[in-house]
Amino acid sequence: MTGFSHLDESGAARMVDVSAKEVSARTATATGFVRLSAECVAALRAGNVPKGDALAVARIAGIQAAKRTPDLVPLCHPIAIHGVTVDLAVQDDGVAISAQVRTADRTGVEMEALTCVSVAGLALIDMVKAVDPAAVITDVRVEEKTGGKTGVWRRP
Secondary structure, three states, X not given: OOOOOOEOOOOOEOOXXXXXXXXXXXXXXXXXXXXXXXXXXXXXXXXXXXXXXXXXXXXXXXXXXXXXXXXXXXXXOXXXXXXXXXXXEEEOOEXXXXXXXXXXXXXXXXXXXXXXXXXXXXXXXXXXXXXOOOOEEEEEEEEEEEOOOOXXXXXX
């Protein structure tokens, strides 16, 4: 089972020991999209969502999710989250979500950025489901990461 950092000698899942790694400034940016009906987009633009400010709730949910990622992803390290930015942009066919998570620690924040976008999308759907029960979260992915020994990586 060589080459798999999260497996021990017997093939069992394990958390990687990162204590010997250098602390460095690290960021990860993730994006996603929530497809919505034209009626729902109109309600968001007009501020007429029955449950209230759906975009604000989604933004706060995303920030909270980034901080709670190790509680949800079993092998994810609990690290200090130094900053989270969540942007939601209403478009004609839904809402584009972008999140950037920042830390100065021994491991990256890609999972935190992905969790942030995913939970922001879930919270948005929870807020608009009465208007659009067919809403769909799509295309959640890492766009860029910086820091650590691999430096900068951008989605090709």
